[in-house]
Amino acid sequence: LKRYIRASRSAASRRRGYSVKVTFASVALLFAASQLSLIAQQPGRAGRGAQPPQTARESAPRDLTGYWVSIVTEDWRYRMVTPAKGDYPGLPLNAEARKVADSWDPAKDEAAGNQCKAYGAPAIMRVPGRFHITWQDDNTLGIEADNGMQTRLLHFGQRPLPGTAPQNEPGWQGESWAQWEFAGGARGRAAPGQKRDGMLSVVTTHMRPGYLRKNGVPYSAYATLTEYFTRTEEPNGDSWLFVTTIVEDPVYLTGPFITSTHFKKTPDEAGWDPTPCSAK
Amino acid sequence: MQAILNRTNPTDARRRAIVTLAGFLFTAIPALAQVDFSGEWSPRFHEDQPERVPGPELGDYLGLPINTAARMRADTWDASLLTLPEWQCRPHSADYIWRGPSQVRIWKEVDPVTREIKAWHAEWLRSIDRPIYMDGRPHPPEYAAHSWAGFSTGKWEGDMLTITTTHLKEGYIRRNGMPRSDMATLVEHWMRHGNFLTVVTIVTDPVYLTEPFVRSTDYELDTHQQIPPYPCEMVQEIERAKGVVPHRLPGANTMLNEFPERHHLPVEPARGGAETMYPEYRKKLSATKPVTPPAAAQKSGDGEVHVLPVQGNVYMLAGAGANITVESGKNGVVLLVDSGTAQMSGKVLAAIRTLTDKPVRKIINTSLDPDHTGGNETIASSGSTITGGNVAGDIADAAEGAAVVAHENVLLRMSKPPAAGQPAIPFRALPTETYHNEGLKLSEMFNGEVVEVFGQPSAHTDGDSLVYFRQSDVISTGDLFDTTAYPSIDLDRGGSIHGIIDGLNRILDLAAPSFRMEGGTRIIPGHGRLCDSADVAYYRDMVTVIRDRIQDMLKRGMTLEQVKAAKPTADYDPRYGSGDKFVEAIYKSLTFSR
Numbered sequence: 018l019k020r021y022i023r024a025s026r027s028a029a030s031r032r033r034g035y036s037v038k039v040t041f042a043s044v045a046l047l048f049a050a051s052q053l054s055l056i057a058q059q060p061g062r063a064g065r066g067a068q069p070p071q072t073a074r075e076s077a078p079r080d081l082t083g084y085w086v087s088i089v090t091e092d093w094r095y096r097m098v099t100p101a102k103g104d105y106p107g108l109p110l111n112a113e114a115r116k117v118a119d120s121w122d123p124a125k126d127e128a129a130g131n132q133c134k135a136y137g138a139p140a141i142m143r144v145p146g147r148f149h150i151t152w153q154d155d156n157t158l159g160i161e162a163d164n165g166m167q168t169r170l171l172h173f174g175q176r177p178l179p180g181t182a183p184q185n186e187p188g189w190q191g192e193s194w195a196q197w198e199f200a201g202g203a204r205g206r207a208a209p210g211q212k213r214d215g216m217l218s219v220v221t222t223h224m225r226p227g228y229l230r231k232n233g234v235p236y237s238a239y240a241t242l243t244e245y246f247t248r249t250e251e252p253n254g255d256s257w258l259f260v261t262t263i264v265e266d267p268v269y270l271t272g273p274f275i276t277s278t279h280f281k282k283t284p285d286e287a288g289w290d291p292t293p294c295s296a297k
Numbered sequence: 298m299q300a301i302l303n304r305t306n307p308t309d310a311r312r313r314a315i316v317t318l319a320g321f322l323f324t325a326i327p328a329l330a331q332v333d334f335s336g337e338w339s340p341r342f343h344e345d346q347p348e349r350v351p352g353p354e355l356g357d358y359l360g361l362p363i364n365t366a367a368r369m370r371a372d373t374w375d376a377s378l379l380t381l382p383e384w385q386c387r388p389h390s391a392d393y394i395w396r397g398p399s400q401v402r403i404w405k406e407v408d409p410v411t412r413e414i415k416a417w418h419a420e421w422l423r424s425i426d427r428p429i430y431m432d433g434r435p436h437p438p439e440y441a442a443h444s445w446a447g448f449s450t451g452k453w454e455g456d457m458l459t460i461t462t463t464h465l466k467e468g469y470i471r472r473n474g475m476p477r478s479d480m481a482t483l484v485e486h487w488m489r490h491g492n493f494l495t496v497v498t499i500v501t502d503p504v505y506l507t508e509p510f511v512r513s514t515d516y517e518l519d520t521h522q523q524i525p526p527y528p529c530e531m532v533q534e535i536e537r538a539k540g541v542v543p544h545r546l547p548g549a550n551t552m553l554n555e556f557p558e559r560h561h562l563p564v565e566p567a568r569g570g571a572e573t574m575y576p577e578y579r580k581k582l583s584a585t586k587p588v589t590p591p592a593a594a595q596k597s598g599d600g601e602v603h604v605l606p607v608q609g610n611v612y613m614l615a616g617a618g619a620n621i622t623v624e625s626g627k628n629g630v631v632l633l634v635d636s637g638t639a640q641m642s643g644k645v646l647a648a649i650r651t652l653t654d655k656p657v658r659k660i661i662n663t664s665l666d667p668d669h670t671g672g673n674e675t676i677a678s679s680g681s682t683i684t685g686g687n688v689a690g691d692i693a694d695a696a697e698g699a700a701v702v703a704h705e706n707v708l709l710r711m712s713k714p715p716a717a718g719q720p721a722i723p724f725r726a727l728p729t730e731t732y733h734n735e736g737l738k739l740s741e742m743f744n745g746e747v748v749e750v751f752g753q754p755s756a757h758t759d760g761d762s763l764v765y766f767r768q769s770d771v772i773s774t775g776d777l778f779d780t781t782a783y784p785s786i787d788l789d790r791g792g793s794i795h796g797i798i799d800g801l802n803r804i805l806d807l808a809a810p811s812f813r814m815e816g817g818t819r820i821i822p823g824h825g826r827l828c829d830s831a832d833v834a835y836y837r838d839m840v841t842v843i844r845d846r847i848q849d850m851l852k853r854g855m856t857l858e859q860v861k862a863a864k865p866t867a868d869y870d871p872r873y874g875s876g877d878k879f880v881e882a883i884y885k886s887l888t889f890s891r
Contacts (some may be wrong), residue, residue, distance in 0.1 A: 078455065090512055090572045091344045093359035094560060097579055101561065107346025145576035164576065200455030201331070214455025216488070245490045247457060251499065251509075252484065259486070259513055261495045275341050277495045277513035288577060 072155035073173035078197055078215035079248045081158070085148045085258050085280035086288065092276075096145055099123075099297060100232045114235055114269035121233025133294035136165035137227035139188040139242045139264045142278050147289050158195060158217075163296045169220050171195040187238060191224030197238040198245070217246040229274065231266065237268035256282035309771075326528050331488045332456045334403045334417060337524070338516035341400070350398050353473040356553035357563075359571030364545050367476055367505035368568060369868035372550050373842065374474025377535070377543035383805060383834035385714060386529035387814045388402055388424045389466030391446045392483045392500050392791070395514045397472075402524050416639050417451060423527050429460050434465050440605060440615040441677030442827040443479050445815055460485040466815075467835050470500065470510055475569075478504035478872055479780075479832075492518040505872040508571045529813065540802050542841040546849050547865070561750045602637075602644040604651060605827060609769025610744045612829055614648050617641035622773040622821050624766060626744025629655030631680070634764045634773040634821075636660050636672030645672055646679055656680040660741070661750060662703040662728060663762045663775025663823065665710050666792070673726035677701055682729075702739075704752050705729035706760030710790065736762070753800040754776060757784065757823075758793025761800065764806055772804055773821045778836055780825025783866070786882035794886040801837040805830055843876070847883045857884050 089096055095104075102121050110118070128132055136144060146164030153159040153170060160169040169190045176194035185192075199205050199215040207213035221242040229236050245261040258280040263273050342349055348357070358371065378384060389397045399422040406416040406428070417429040427446035436448055447465035451458050462483040481502035487785055488495045494516040501509045504679040539681045556729045557567040566573045598616045602643040605613040607622075614621035614840025617637030624632040631653060637645050649657065657680030662670050680699030708728040736751040747767040754761075777800040786792040808818035808830035821829040846865040853865070 028857055088511055089511060089576070090360040090362075090574055093566075093573070094347075094562070097360075097573075097576075098562065098564070107342045107344075107350070109343070145579065147576065198456075202456075205456075216455070216457075218490075245488070245495070247486070247488055249454070249457070249459070249486055249497070252461075253501070253509070255509065257497075257499075257511065259488070259495065259497055261488070261490055261493065261513075262489075263493065263517065273493075273517070274343055275493060275515045275517070276344050277497075277515050279497065279511050279513055281511075292578075 047136070051080060073158070073195070073197070074152050074155045076197060078199060078213055081217065081246060081248055081258065082150045082290070084283045084286055085150065086283050087147070088279055088281050089143045089145050091278075092143070095230055095232075096143055098253070100230065102141045102232055104232060105230060105234050108229070108234060109274055110234065111269060111271050113156045113210050117235045117269070123233075126296040132296040133167070133189050133227075134166060135228040135231040136162070136167050136294050137236070138169060138191045138221045139225055139236050139240060139262065140227065140229055140231075141165065141167055141190070142244075142260050142262060143276060146292075147283070147286075148280060151288070163289050163291045164254050166291050167294075169193060171217075173197075176220065185223075187223050187225040189225050191221040191242070193220045193221040203225065206216070217250075219244040219246070229286065235269050236264060236266050239268050240264055240266035240270075258282070306629060328509045331414070331453060332458070332460065333405070334487055334494065335405055336403060336523035337519050338401045338403065338494050338695060339393075339519040339522055340398070341515045341517055341829075343515070348471065349396055353471050354556040354559070354877070355473055355550075356556040356567055357471070357473060357706065358475060359566055360574050361470060361475060361569040362506050362508040362510055362571035362574060363470075363475065363569045364507050364871065366373055366503060366868045366871045367548065367804070368507075369470075370476045371474040371866065372553060373545045375543040375545050375549055376474075378838070380534040381542070381576070381834070382533075383814065383831065383837075384809075385531050385534070386810075387831065388445050389421075389472075390465055390477070391427060391449070391462055392477065392481070392498050393468055393470065393472070394421050394424055395496050395691055396420070396512060397423075399520070400522055400524055401516065403444050420524065422524055423529075423813070425815065429458075429668045436461075438603060438605070438615075440603065440613070440620075440826045443821070443832070445813065447483065454486075456489070458485075458487040460487070466831060468834065470506075476505055478502050479835075480504050480872070481506075494518070495655040502575055505748075508574075516838055521657055539842065540798055541749045542845075542846065543841045544838075546846055547863075602641060602648040604648050607769070607771050607821065607827060609771065610746055610768065611766050611771040611819070611821075613821050614645060617645050617648075618671060619776070620773075620821050620825075621645060621664070621672075622764065622766075622771070623649060624746065624769070625649075625653045625655070626742050626746070626750070628744045629653050631655055631657045632739075632743045632748065633657060633660045633676065635663055635669040635775070636676045638668050639671035640754060642672040642675035646676060655800065657699040658682060658743075660699055660701045661748075661762065661764050661773075662701060662707055663764065663773065663777075665703075665707045666758075666760050666776065669823070670707075670711070670726060673701055674723045678725055690834065698725060700730050701726075701728045701732045702732075702750065704760040704762055705731040706758070706791065707731070710758075710760065751803065753803065754796055755793045756786075757792050757798030758787045758801045761796070763800065763807075764803065770817065771819045771821065772807055774804060774833075775799075776823035777801060778820065778822040778828075778833060780822050780828060780836070781873075782824065783876055783879035784840060786879070786886065787886055788882055792882070792886075793889075794840075794883045795824065798837065798844065801833060801840060804833050805837060808833065837871075843869070843879070844883055847880060848887055850882070851887055857881060860884055 059200060103119055105118055126132055141162050144164050146162050149161040151159050156173040158171040167190060171193045173195050177257045195216050196218055199213050224240060225236050227236060228234055243263045245258045249257045259277060261277045263275050265273050391880040402420050404418050405414050406418060406575040407517055408415050416431055419427045429451045430829045431451050432444045441466045443466045445466055447462040449460050451460045465479060465481055467479045468474055468477045477500060481500055484499040495513055496511045499509050499511050554564060555566050572578050602614050602616045607613050610624050611627040612623040614623060618641060619635050621637050622634035657676055660673060660677055676847045677699040682700045709733050711722050711727055739748040745765040746769060749765045751763040753763055761777060786794060810830050811817035816829055818830055820833055822828055843866055847860055850860045860878055861877060866880060870876050
């Protein structure tokens with residue numbers, strides 16, 4: 018009887034062990050497959066012998082290209098017309114910034130060839146106008162503004178380390194580095210059968226000093242601009258582009274200056290009206 | 298413990314490994330994208346600071362896609378309106394409050410078992426809690442009550458939360474009197490970028506906007522913030538006669554140009570309109586384009602009778618002509634206010650049967666109109682009156698049919714010989730109990746509820762009644778109040794504008810809000826959706842303002858045709874339809890002494 022019991026236990030144990038091995042192997046296989054699947058969904062990543070890394074254009078979660086028009090329902094008095102000198106309520110300015118703004122002289126700016134000071138990257142998306150977004154190449158998104166005739170280039174890829182000397186002289190639009198912010202962050206994944214959703218974030222530095230508002234409210238060469246671009250589709254068929262803009266400037270601002278601006282998609286270039294910068 | 302662990306056999310270790318691996322596996326595959334919006338958020342007033350903090354100036358309509366009706370309402374608005382008790386504690390509505398000078402607390406309601414987010418909640422300094430349901434529930438029917446927060450449902454679009462809100466009370470898109478109607482809908486997008494929150498609001502209003510009105514507002518996380526309670530007490534701010542509603546007559550507001558003058562702007566853009574939102578407008582500031590208001594779409598019924606629980610023992614039946622109020626409770630005694638049209642009687646009875654199988658005991662008619670009394674015959678016949686003893690001992694059929702209660706003038710008018718070619722009203726449809734003075738309390742409680750009937754002299758007709766359910770705290774108004782149209786004033790049957798305004802003020806005297814001018818006493822209008830006192834106050838304001846305009850025109854000697862041509866209802870027509878009949882009724886009403 019003891020032998021029989023021992024034998025039975027042994028068989029049961031073997032069966033259990035086999036079962037455990039099968040279960041363990043199945044789960045491990047499932048895990049590995051799921052991780053590979055997750056990795057495969059990461060933009061710009063590829064395993065050995067796999068597909069080449071996706072370009073920024075290929076991995077775009079939403080299509081931002083096309084023509085967009087500013088819809089000015091906010092700050093109308095500061096955007097559609099040039100506000101009076103000293104009219105800058107609500108902005109997080111320090112004393113030095115107020116001093117600079119209070120001495121604003123548009124004629125002087127124009128004479129010095131600085132009529133585009135209010136059309137730099139921190140301000141251009143607030144300038145009423147039409148915007149044309151296109152892929153310049155697989156990893157560069159361009160934004161053209163008709164009002165001020167400015168072009169921004171948003172580069173995807175590794176942002177240069179802080180302190181790295183830029184190649185060019187600072188310009189009104191600075192140097193912009195972009196990346197897709199995929200939904201769910203590092204833990205996110207696409208819904209079955211769908212592309213992974215997300216928005217665009219852009220960091221811009223190396224800018225020529227300019228104006229946050231047309232009436233001479235300044236930002237310095239040390240300003241950093243962070244932006245988030247989100248496209249939405251509405252029940253009535255409208256498409257909107259929302260841009261959250263955060264300007265940080267240790268020289269003139271007491272804290273982050275944040276605005277959000279909206280643009281409506283237009284079917285074509287109708288209304289496109291290139292107009293040079295104006296200081297007045 | 299260590300000994301126990303040491304005795305663990307290899308099989309158990311494998312089990313633990315599987316559990317660990319499986320746990321890792323499932324945590325490595327998170328739920329579809331969700332961002333946590335929880336926290337205390339502080340607004341950043343870097344946009345529109347003058348409008349949002351000190352407050353907008355009169356006549357500043359810059360960049361608003363408004364129509365002429367909206368412009369007229371704002372032009373005739375008087376800030377003194379806010380001193381009325383009905384408006385002192387009114388919070389900003391869900392669409393505007395993001396733009397107001399207030400912090401917001403956002404928190405999530407999580408199911409304790411599934412840990413799924415059932416709802417997001419947002420609460421500002423001067424608001425009530427605003428839930429945003431994430432559990433897939435449908436929006437309420439069109440006849441359900443509206444609120445300052447509206448009814449909101451949310452869905453994820455990537456990391457962005459998209460919210461759809463309906464059932465908003467009337468509000469404003471700029472707090473200088475620029476209105477947003479109660480027919481508007483709101484779409485929001487919440488986007489979190491680290492410690493910043495951007496909230497987009499898109500308002501679509503068929504009454505006052507010609508294009509969707511889009512704004513985006515930014516907040517910053519503030520972990521030291523605590524939103525304190527913000528109680529509000531209504532006080533008598535200004536001594537004024539009862540029923541006065543402050544406003545400015547059309548064309549009489551001389552302050553409208555002060556805003557553009559102060560800021561060196563042309564007058565045209567300050568008047569607003571969709572074209573002022575577009576960049577091209579800068580080049581044609583002097584051009585003006587007439588804006589045609591779209592007619593407000595009034596949805597028709599679906600031919601069915603719908604039951605809406607109101608509160609306490611009271612239900613509203615919508616879709617049977619006029620609204621029907623049903624009082625039904627533990628005693629199973631059914632009392633109706635109005636009976637709908639004759640054609641809908643069968644469906645009304647079927648709807649009542651979903652609430653109780655007990656007979657209808659009483660019907661109270663608020664007026665004699667056939668959409669209020671048409672069902673009397675069928676519904677009363679189906680019920681029975683509580684009677685007996687020496688009152689009815691010798692009358693065999695005394696208990697047959699429900700009693701019908703109304704003002705005496707309803708009976709007098711309904712029992713008149715019919716006009717040539719018209720059938721007589723059936724005897725069973727006539728009121729069986731009448732009153733002729735200021736009203737009556739029903740002699741017995743219904744389901745423990747005192748039911749009071751108030752006569753409202755010379756309003757819609759000369760036989761109007763309001764019915765107040767005291768314990769349930771519900772008022773059934775009849776045609777004194779109609780959310781779908783201007784008041785109907787039947788001059789030939791003794792109606793008058795004075796009685797309408799007195800009746801609306803009486804409703805406001807009887808009613809009390811629960812908190813921040815919302816909830817509390819529920820009000821069932823003659824037609825339209827379920828309401829509360831704020832909805833009546835808006836309606837009272839509208840009726841009073843139009844009465845005052847016509848009164849002023851009469852003083853200036855204008856004829857009826859001239860008054861009609863002056864369009865004194867133009868700012869409300871997109872909401873309530875053509876005002877011609879209403880204007881005529883007011884004009885004629887005012888030409889007779891009270």
